[in-house]
Every structure is written in C-alpha cells, then in structure tokens.
Amino acid sequence: MKKLTNPGKICFIFMSKYVKKITSYIMGKGLENMGCVCGHGKESMEEYLAPLRSILNNYPKEERYLIPILQEAQEEYGYLPKDVLREIANYLELSVTQVYGVVTFYTQFHLQPRGKNVIKVCTGTACHVRGGAEVLQALEKELGITSGGTTEDLSFTLETVACIGACGLAPVIMINDDTHGRLTPDKIPAILDMYREQEDKAAAN
Amino acid sequence: MEATIYRSHVLICTGTGCVSSGSGKIKERMVAELEERGLQKEVKIVDTGCHGFCEKGPIVIVYPEGVFYCQVDVEDVSEIVEEHLLKGRIVERLLYKEPLTEESIPSYNEIDFYKKQMRIALANCGRINPESIHEYIAVGGYEALGKALTEMTPEEVIEEVKKSGLRGRGGAGFPTGLKWELTRREKSDKKYLVCNADEGDPGAFMDRSLLEGDPHRIIEGMAIAAYAIGADEGYIYVRAEYPLAIHRLEVALEQAAELGLLGENILGSGFNFNLHIKKGAGAFVCGEETALMASIEGRRGMPRPKPPFPSVSGLWGKPTNINNVETFANVPYIINNGAEVYSAIGTEKSKGTKVFALTGKINNTGLVEVPMGITLREIIYDIGGGIRDGKELKAVQTGGPSGGCIPADLLDLPIDYESLTEVGAMMGSGGMVVMDESTCMVDVARFFLSFTQSESCGKCTPCREGTKRMLEILDRICAGEGREGDLELLEELGNHIKETSLCQLGGSAPNPVLSTLKYFRAEYEAHIKEKRCPANVCEGMKSAYVIDESVCIGCTACTRVCPVDAISGERKKPHYIDPDVCIACGACAAKCPVSAIAQG
Ligand SMILES: Cc1cc2nc3c(=O)[nH]c(=O)nc-3n(C[C@H](O)[C@H](O)[C@H](O)COP(=O)(O)O)c2cc1C
Numbered sequence: 001m002k003k004l005t006n007p008g009k010i011c012f013i014f015m016s017k018y019v020k021k022i023t024s025y026i027m028g029k030g031l032e033n034m035g036c037v038c039g040h041g042k043e044s045m046e047e048y049l050a051p052l053r054s055i056l057n058n059y060p061k062e063e064r065y066l067i068p069i070l071q072e073a074q075e076e077y078g079y080l081p082k083d084v085l086r087e088i089a090n091y092l093e094l095s096v097t098q099v100y101g102v103v104t105f106y107t108q109f110h111l112q113p114r115g116k117n118v119i120k121v122c123t124g125t126a127c128h129v130r131g132g133a134e135v136l137q138a139l140e141k142e143l144g145i146t147s148g149g150t151t152e153d154l155s156f157t158l159e160t161v162a163c164i165g166a167c168g169l170a171p172v173i174m175i176n177d178d179t180h181g182r183l184t185p186d187k188i189p190a191i192l193d194m195y196r197e198q199e200d201k202a203a204a205n
Numbered sequence: 206m207e208a209t210i211y212r213s214h215v216l217i218c219t220g221t222g223c224v225s226s227g228s229g230k231i232k233e234r235m236v237a238e239l240e241e242r243g244l245q246k247e248v249k250i251v252d253t254g255c256h257g258f259c260e261k262g263p264i265v266i267v268y269p270e271g272v273f274y275c276q277v278d279v280e281d282v283s284e285i286v287e288e289h290l291l292k293g294r295i296v297e298r299l300l301y302k303e304p305l306t307e308e309s310i311p312s313y314n315e316i317d318f319y320k321k322q323m324r325i326a327l328a329n330c331g332r333i334n335p336e337s338i339h340e341y342i343a344v345g346g347y348e349a350l351g352k353a354l355t356e357m358t359p360e361e362v363i364e365e366v367k368k369s370g371l372r373g374r375g376g377a378g379f380p381t382g383l384k385w386e387l388t389r390r391e392k393s394d395k396k397y398l399v400c401n402a403d404e405g406d407p408g409a410f411m412d413r414s415l416l417e418g419d420p421h422r423i424i425e426g427m428a429i430a431a432y433a434i435g436a437d438e439g440y441i442y443v444r445a446e447y448p449l450a451i452h453r454l455e456v457a458l459e460q461a462a463e464l465g466l467l468g469e470n471i472l473g474s475g476f477n478f479n480l481h482i483k484k485g486a487g488a489f490v491c492g493e494e495t496a497l498m499a500s501i502e503g504r505r506g507m508p509r510p511k512p513p514f515p516s517v518s519g520l521w522g523k524p525t526n527i528n529n530v531e532t533f534a535n536v537p538y539i540i541n542n543g544a545e546v547y548s549a550i551g552t553e554k555s556k557g558t559k560v561f562a563l564t565g566k567i568n569n570t571g572l573v574e575v576p577m578g579i580t581l582r583e584i585i586y587d588i589g590g591g592i593r594d595g596k597e598l599k600a601v602q603t604g605g606p607s608g609g610c611i612p613a614d615l616l617d618l619p620i621d622y623e624s625l626t627e628v629g630a631m632m633g634s635g636g637m638v639v640m641d642e643s644t645c646m647v648d649v650a651r652f653f654l655s656f657t658q659s660e661s662c663g664k665c666t667p668c669r670e671g672t673k674r675m676l677e678i679l680d681r682i683c684a685g686e687g688r689e690g691d692l693e694l695l696e697e698l699g700n701h702i703k704e705t706s707l708c709q710l711g712g713s714a715p716n717p718v719l720s721t722l723k724y725f726r727a728e729y730e731a732h733i734k735e736k737r738c739p740a741n742v743c744e745g746m747k748s749a750y751v752i753d754e755s756v757c758i759g760c761t762a763c764t765r766v767c768p769v770d771a772i773s774g775e776r777k778k779p780h781y782i783d784p785d786v787c788i789a790c791g792a793c794a795a796k797c798p799v800s801a802i803a804q805g
C-alpha cells in the first residue's frame with residue numbers, strides 16, 4: 001500500500017469496484033461501508049484544497065471578500081463542495097452556517113456538481129412574449145432533463161434566468177459566456193452539437 | 206498613439222447583440238480582406254459599443270460617409286471592401302430599408318429609428334471604441350472632470366446638478382443633486398460612492414449597453430459625484446450575467462488609473478478616488494440599495510428598513526451615495542454644457558432624456574434615448590416602426606415587474622415620471638415591452654408576479670406570503686378555475702401588500718396585477734365567468750378547434766399532424782375533431798389546404 005504515493009490516485013483506484021473486491025479479499029472484510037480507504041485522508045484533502053488555499057491567499061481575512069472568494073472557488077471547483085465551504089468559513093472566521101446562508105441566498109452559487117456547459121435560458125419579459133417557453137421545452141427535450149437539472153454525463157446544466165440583457169434578440173439563451181439569440185426550437189440541436197463537438201475536441205487533445 | 210491618418214473608418218458593433226449575431230467573424234474577415242488588398246494603412250477598423258438597433262445587427266458603419274449597413278453577413282464583407290472602400294460605391298442591398306416605404310436609407314441620421322432620438326447618455330455608444338480611453342478623450346471625455354476639479358467647488362457641482370433637474374434613472378426618480386447634498390452634509394472620516402449596475406428588471410438593458418459601449422463616461426460621472434460628496438472610494442456593483450460589461454469596465458479602470466484620472470491626487474487637485482468592481486451573485490432584490498450594500502459587505506442581500514438612509518448610514522455604517530448607471534452617464538454632459546442646456550430638455554418636472562429598451566412585438570427592437578415628454582405613440586410608431594406582423598397594439602408594459610400595463614388608448618400620453626405613475630405604471634429602469642392582441646393580460650400579470658414572488662427575499666411577511674397567495678389565485682384563474690370574488694380579493698391583497706412591505710420589491714410587486722385589473726378587467730372576467738381566454742394563451746382553456754364540414758375535403762392532412770389523435774374521419778369525407786381530446790395546438794389549422802379548421 002505504501003507504494004501508492006499519490007493520494008488522489010488512491011481515491012480513484014479504490015472507487016473502482018474491481019479494486020474494492022481485491023482489497024476486500026486481501027483484507028478479509030467488506031469495504032462497502034467504509035467508502036474510500038484514504039477517507040479523504042489528510043494528504044489528499046490538502047491536495048484537494050490547494051487551489052482554494054491559493055485563492056484565499058489573495059484576500060485579506062474580511063467578511064467583505066466572502067462573495068468574491070465564493071465566486072472564484074466555484075470557478076475553480078465547478079460548484080461549492082462542503083469541505084470548501086468549511087475551509088472558507090475557517091479562513092474568514094465566520095460560522096459555516098453564515099457562509100451556507102449566503103451561498104443559498106444567491107442563485108449563482110451551487111452546492112451540487114454542474115455540467116461543463118451551463119445553459120441559461122432567458123425567461124424574461126421580452127423573451128416570454130416572443131416564445132422563450134418553447135425554446136426551453138426544446139432544450140429539455142433534447143437534453144432529457146428539466147430546468148435546474150444536469151445531464152448524467154455532466155456535459156450540460158440547464159437553468160433559467162430572468163433576463164440576459166439581449167432582449168432585442170429575444171428569445172435568447174446563454175451557453176457559458178456566449179449569447180445565442182433569435183432562436184426557434186428547431187435551431188437547438190445544431191447549437192448543442194457545436195458544444196458537444198468542442199468537448200470531444202478538448203477530450204481528444 | 207498611432208500617427209497614421211486613415212482615409213476611412215469602418216465601425217463594427219461589438220455589443221452583446223451584434224456579437225451574438227456574428228460580428229466577431231465579420232471583423233476577422235474584414236481584417237483579412239483589408240490586408241489582402243494592402244488597405245490596412247488606409248482603412249481603420251474600430252470596435253464600437255451598441256448602436257441600439259440590435260434588431261438589425263450585425264451593424265457596420267463606414268465613415269467619413271456615415272453609411273449604415275445592417276444585417277451584414279460574413280459573405281458580404283468582400284463586397285463592402287471591393288465596392289465601397291475601393292471603388293467608392295455604396296452597397297445598396299445592405300442598406301437599411303424603412304419597413305413602411307421600403308426605401309433604402311444610406312445614412313445613419315436619416316433613419317426614422319434615430320431621427321427622433323436625442324442621444325446624451327448614449328452619445329458615444331457605437332461611435333467610439335469602448336476599450337480605448339484615447340478615443341473617449343478625443344470626443345471630449347474627462348473634460349467635465351477636469352472642469353469640476355479645477356474650476357468648481359464641490360458645492361458648485363452640486364448646485365449645477367440640482368439646477369439641471371436631473372432625477373435618478375434607477376426607478377424612483379429621486380432628485381440627484383439633492384441626494385448628493387444630503388451625503389455631502391454628513392460629517393464623517395469616510396464616505397462611499399456606489400454605482401448600481403445590477404439592472405435586474407427583465408426587459409431592460411440600457412445599463413448594460415452603457416457599460417459595454419462607453420464605460421469611461423460612467424467612471425467620469427462617478428468621479429465627479431465623488432468629488433461633490435467628498436468620497437474617496439467607490440464601488441460599481443454589476444450583474445455577473447454581464448461578462449462583457451465587466452471586462453470593459455476592468456479595462457477602463459486600468460486605463461483611467463494609468464493616466465492618473467483615478468487614484469491619488471487626480472489631475473493634481475489633491476482629490477483621491479479609488480474605484481472597485483463588485484460582481485453580483487444573482488439576486489434581483491440586490492438592486493434595492495440597502496440590499497445591494499449588504500451584498501457588497503459580503504452578506505445576504507436583504508433590504509433593511511429606511512431610515513436611516515444610505516446618505517446617513519450606508520456601507521459599513523458610513524455615509525454612502527448610490528446612483529444608477531444612467532444617472533451617472535448624464536453628469537458629464539451637465540457639467541460640460543451647464544444646467545440650463547440640460548433643463549431645457551424635457552417636461553416641467555422631468556428633465557433631460559431617458560433611455561428605453563424597446564422590446565416585445567415591435568418591429569424595431571432596441572435601445573432608444575428620447576427627451577422626456579415624448580408620447581408613447583411617437584416611440585412605438587415613429588421610432589419603433591409599429592407592431593410586428595401588422596397586428597394591433599394592445600398594451601405597453603413599462604417599469605418591469607414593479608410597473609404596470611398602459612392600454613393602447615393612452616398612446617398619446619406624454620411620458621415622464623409623474624404621468625406614468627398617474628396611470629398606474631412606472632418609469633422604473635426604462636423597460637418598455639410592447640404587447641399585441643395575441644398577448645393575454647392575465648398571463649402577463651401572472652408572469653410578473655411569479656417573477657417577483659420567486660425573487661422575494663423572504664424577510665417580510667406581506668411580500669413573502671402575500672405575493673404567494675396572489676399568485677395562487679392567478680394560477681387558478683389561468684387554469685380556468687377562477688371563482689366569483691377572486692378579483693376583489695386580488696385587489697384587496699394587492700393594496701395591503703403595497704402598503705405594508707418592507708421594501709419597494711413588495712411595495713410594487715402587485716402593480717402589474719392592479720394595473721391590468723384596472724384596464725383589462727373584462728379579460729379577467731372572461732377567464733372566470735366564461736372560462737375563456739380571449740387571447741387564447743392560457744393553457745387549459747384554449748378552445749378546441751372545429752372543422753367546418755361544408756368545406757372539409759377529407760384529405761387527412763390534419764389527422765397526420767395531430768399530436769394527440771383527436772381527429773377522425775374517412776378519406777374524402779368530412780373529418781371531426783374530438784373537443785375533449787383536442788389540446789388546441791393549432792397544428793391542424795396550419796396544415797389544412799382549404800382553411801376548413803378554426804377555433805370554436
Ligand atoms: C426590488 C428593487 C430592485 C431595484 N433594482 C434596481 C436596479 O436594478 N438598478 C438600479 O439602478 N436601481 C434599482 N433599484 C432602485 C435602487 O434602490 C435605488 O433607488 C437606485 O439605485 C438609486 O439610484 P438613482 O437615484 O440614480 O435612481 C431597485 C429597487 C428595488 C426596490
């Protein structure tokens with residue numbers, strides 16, 4: 001066991017069923033209820049939190065920086081895991097409850113993992129009167145999820161926003177930082193394909 | 206700075222609207238085409254902010270002629286270069302055509318959309334490169350700051366703004382000069398200045414366009430205000446949904462600091478002003494000033510009771526002055542041209558211009574800046590080019606979720622703060638959503654209420670619970686289950702919520718319902734008494750389609766498109782739609798070759 005020095009890898013290996021079986025055979029007991037052997041051991045946790053630490057280092061320990069820190073942390077981790085919140089609370093000397101309260105108040109923050117591509121469908125007034133609802137339906141159908149959901153392969157998260165500020169092009173959606181306007185339901189598949197291709201390309205590299 | 210003198214400038218819009226219509230690719234192609242022909246030293250490409258005419262984007266303007274090309278495609282670029290830039294011939298087919306006369310209009314200023322506008326806040330939007338402070342300075346930028354710092358005392362600046370009659374453009378219309386004076390009077394070792402760029406009203410995007418198109422104007426306006434009230438630190442609170450605006454602001458702040466127009470001892474006057482950007486985190490209520498300040502402090506953005514007003518106790522308990530983006534955008538003009546020039550524009554109590562975001566079922570959607578006192582008719586027909594698809598105007602919604610609906614018969618209303626409030630609407634941030642006969646007013650009221658309901662922060666009971674109850678009633682009415690007495694109940698609840706809510710979110714949330722009840726009561730009654738939605742929008746009471754047997758030829762086209770198999774009948778014989786199964790989607794009527802199908 002000692003040979004496995006990369007704690008991150010330990011986590012990964014122990015998660016696969018196959019390895020679990022072998023280990024449980026070796027150790028003579030079921031590991032099912034123990035989860036990961038390293039149990040997010042100290043080392044792996046340190047590694048996991050390293051990017052957060054470098055974010056925190058840029059900020060003085062003042063409450064006013066809570067929201068910017070949360071924004072940066074979410075950019076780094078894709079969402080706000082419990083351990084990250086705890087660490088931020090420790091750093092700013094706030095209670096975890098206080099941090100949790102702020103996180104749940106703002107729609108921008110997420111406590112669950114999110115898709116690589118985040119789709120925001122505008123349901124604002126201008127888009128509403130020009131058929132935004134049908135665009136949303138088309139996306140839900142194409143992705144097989146409802147608003148607020150994330151696809152199983154973590155490629156897409158679908159959510160609604162009140163107005164993107166591109167009302168002249170209504171109905172509008174935003175995928176990551178790109179705005180797509182003058183939409184009709186039949187344009188949706190091609191747009192999604194564009195992002196799927198980008199992802200495939202990124203994976204190939 | 207570059208010394209080359211160019212014979213032509215090609216302005217390409219890089220506002221959010223045109224970028225999403227593909228202006229990035231147009232620029233790439235233009236650069237390539239110019240290089241190919243060796244014109245890069247003769248023709249300069251300028252990225253600009255939004256021209257306001259997003260409907261017709263991407264927009265390309267060629268100077269010195271000022272020729273306005275719209276809906277330009279990548280494929281059109283080589284023609285513009287070949288014909289216009291090389292041979293001096295205007296590309297006729299890319300010119301704007303007036304919707305009514307079909308006439309091509311070559312020049313920007315001749316287009317009806319622009320003719321009746323008066324651009325003060327938006328003066329530079331679309332004219333200069335927003336990422337270049339030199340271009341801003343070249344058109345007179347930062348002159349007002351220089352004048353204020355070197356020739357005027359803070360009191361004189363406040364006096365000038367007071368005399369101009371400028372009122373807050375963030376919604377409530379509070380006199381700006383007076384607000385500054387109140388903050389100036391407070392004695393404190395530290396004061397803050399805040400710019401409200403949270404722009405939460407759905408259907409409004411003027412603050413976004415200003416920040417994207419002319420960020421230095423906002424910075425200049427803020428610096429002048431900071432000098433007037435005695436603040437040395439400021440925040441711009443921008444929505445995180447506006448990445449381009451944030452980027453342009455960051456660039457602008459850096460450039461201004463580099464030239465010593467921000468920071469310590471500005472222009473050698475001894476005045477210091479440091480400015481920060483705060484990204485919002487997505488909560489509508491954070492547009493409310495006390496909530497916004499709580500959010501800057503790192504807490505949940507919940508409003509608190511006033512007084513104390515921010516001018517007495519704002520950010521971290523210090524005197525704070527908070528204004529909207531557009532309010533600041535007017536300040537340099539007032540300082541440069543004097544209060545008299547500004548106050549000559551507008552009506553008795555509302556001076557200057559207002560930017561409106563014209564959207565919905567109108568031909569020319571976009572941003573328009575007009576003098577106060579202009580009528581709705583002029584905005585909708587002269588500037589907006591009338592209603593889409595030749596339909597009838599039904600109502601105009603102004604003021605976003607806090608505003609109200611103005612019926613078509615009040616079209617000649619001159620628009621200012623007072624007149625809008627009088628008819629039960631509101632200036633708000635300037636969103637103007639045009640609705641035609643196919644819009645159901647009950648559905649619209651429900652739409653706005655569900656927005657405010659979900660954005661209620663939950664701190665006070667009338668807003669948290671009251672809006673929920675109102676929404677339940679509206680849901681019921683739209684589902685065809687309205688009851689006798691519902692309308693009276695809505696009015697009673699609405700008035701109570703308005704009177705007892707903690708902040709203006711609750712204080713204005715019932716407005717869309719109350720104003721539609723006032724002007725479109727018959728439509729509500731049709732929903733309740735006849736279980737009928739006259740605009741045929743509300744799910745659950747759309748009336749089923751019926752086939753006229755005397756016209757039907759039995760072609761079965763309708764049976765094939767019906768998604769719920771509601772249509773039966775033999776070939777070549779009249780068909781029949783089962784009204785209990787029909788979901789009134791209209792697919793059959795659209796397919797019928799002999800127009801035998803209509804709603805019953
Ligand atoms: C629920 C709510 C939302 C608001 N949203 C905004 C907003 O998005 N932008 C804005 O400038 N003002 C908004 N306001 C108004 C501000 O509270 C404040 O009056 C304004 O920023 C003052 O600036 P002004 O005097 O320049 O108008 C909102 C008010 C309420 C009650």
Ligand code: FES
Pocket residue numbers: 122123124125126127128162163164165166167168170171172407408409
């Ligand atoms: S309402 Fe959809 S972008 Fe504004």
